[in-house]
Amino acid sequence: MSAAPRIAARLVAVHNLKPPVDVEALLQEYADLQILDWSMECDGLALLSAERREQVFLKANAPARRRRFTAAHELGHVVIPWHVGTLGCTEEPGASAGMEEAEANLFASHLLVPDVFLDPFRDSYVDLDEVLDILAVADVSAQAGIIALRRALLPGYVIHLDALPPIESPGTVVPQGGVRALQESSVRTGRKLHQGKLVTWYQLADASPIVEEPRPSREITNLLKSTLAKLHPDRDVRAMCLSINGIVGGALSAQRVSDPSVIYGVLVQKFTGHPQFGHLLEVSDFHRYLQQKAATIGQSRQGETID
Numbered sequence: 001m002s003a004a005p006r007i008a009a010r011l012v013a014v015h016n017l018k019p020p021v022d023v024e025a026l027l028q029e030y031a032d033l034q035i036l037d038w039s040m041e042c043d044g045l046a047l048l049s050a051e052r053r054e055q056v057f058l059k060a061n062a063p064a065r066r067r068r069f070t071a072a073h074e075l076g077h078v079v080i081p082w083h084v085g086t087l088g089c090t091e092e093p094g095a096s097a098g099m100e101e102a103e104a105n106l107f108a109s110h111l112l113v114p115d116v117f118l119d120p121f122r123d124s125y126v127d128l129d130e131v132l133d134i135l136a137v138a139d140v141s142a143q144a145g146i147i148a149l150r151r152a153l154l155p156g157y158v159i160h161l162d163a164l165p166p167i168e169s170p171g172t173v174v175p176q177g178g179v180r181a182l183q184e185s186s187v188r189t190g191r192k193l194h195q196g197k198l199v200t201w202y203q204l205a206d207a208s209p210i211v212e213e214p215r216p217s218r219e220i221t222n223l224l225k226s227t228l229a230k231l232h233p234d235r236d237v238r239a240m241c242l243s244i245n246g247i248v249g250g251a252l253s254a255q256r257v258s259d260p261s262v263i264y265g266v267l268v269q270k271f272t273g274h275p276q277f278g279h280l281l282e283v284s285d286f287h288r289y290l291q292q293k294a295a296t297i298g299q300s301r302q303g304e305t306i307d
Contacts, residue, residue: 004103007079008110019138021112023071024058031056031078033071044070046077048085054078065141065195069108076107113138113148121152123257125265128157128201132194142197154255154262156205156269158182162197171251172204173272185272205269207261212291214299220292221245227285244277248293260298264291 011017015026027033031046031054043062047055056074058067077083083100117138121131135145146159146167155171168174175181183189188203215223221241228237251270257263267290271281280286 002103002106004076004080004107005110005115008076008107009115011079011111012114012116017111017114019113019117021072021138023068023075023112027056027071027075027078030054030075033058035060037061043067044074046074046083048077048083050084065139065144068112069140069144072108072111073104075111076104080104080107109144109148112140113145115151118149118152121149122154122255124259124262125154125156125203125206127188127190128159128199128203129190129192132192132199136195140195142195142199145195146199154205154257155251155266156203158202158204160200170254171266171270173269173274175204175273204272205265207259207265208268210260210264210291210294212288212295214296215292217296220289220296223285223292224289227280227283227289230285231280231283240277244280247271247274247277248290252297256301258298258301260291260294263298264294267294 011026017026024033024035033056035058037060040059043059043066045057047057056071056078058071058074060067062070077100080100080103083104113135131149132145135149138145138148140148142161143164146161150157150159150167150169153169155169155173157169157172158174159167161167166174175185177184182202182204185204186202187206189201191198191200193199224241224244225237228235228240232240247270248267251266252263255263255266257266268281268287271277271290
């Protein structure tokens with residue numbers, strides 16, 4: 001976790017913050033706040049000085065949810081120690097920005113939609129219609145909320161919001177062919193009005209029941225080697241095994257999930273459409289390998305040992 005989210009998490013813990021965060025009241029604990037009418041495009045401004053208390057100005061006539069995000073953004077400038085000088089003109093979350101503006105946006109996202117609020121969505125594949133109802137409590141814009149939600153989602157989600165570029169959960173493999181390919185590849189889809197915006201979402205992966213049991217690492221590797229040797233007798237099987245195990249490790253390194261059926265779903269999604277190894281999903285023994293890996297990793301993460 002980078003510094004801005006850590007600082008936001010510290011404030012969430014210290015102030016016991018829960019959505020919807022009263023961000024303007026919180027801001028006044030750290031800076032003098034003035035809310036003014038002005039015609040400029042700029043939504044907020046922070047005057048930071050080591051010689052006096054920080055000052056923050058917010059645009060009174062900005063839309064309510066945008067003003068909440070701006071207040072959190074300006075608070076980020078105030079509490080991130082290396083932000084100095086005059087900083088302002090907050091951008092929408094997701095917009096390109098300089099380092100300090102990007103850090104303030106990241107801080108605002110983690111403050112208004114804290115990680116602890118998102119924790120229930122991290123360990124399983126979830127129905128996004130239900131999640132969006134819960135996310136609405138945070139009282140942020142649809143774009144800000146979905147960008148924050150992305151932090152918690154497992155691989156396999158693609159979310160369309162109006163005319164904006166698609167938002168994908170980390171590690172998602174998106175099929176080629178546009179919306180039609182998404183529809184054909186999805187295990188679940190939905191459309192929902194969220195914070196006044198139409199959200200269309202596609203879920204490309206799901207938990208899948210597994211029949212394989214945990215196995216010692218060497219036994220799992222031998223299964224993979226024998227599978228590859230049958231398919232590719234003229235290729236360097238050892239090198240392929242190393243690559244595949246690296247893909248498996250990379251796919252799970254950012255996930256804390258311990259349910260083997262969910263781990264298996266994550267791994268299948270990771271290899272779907274893979275340019276080098278995607279064809280292996282047509283082979284039953286490769287699915288046995290993935291299931292054994294999922295069962296073994298799940299058991300390890302649950303604190304159990306293999307007999």
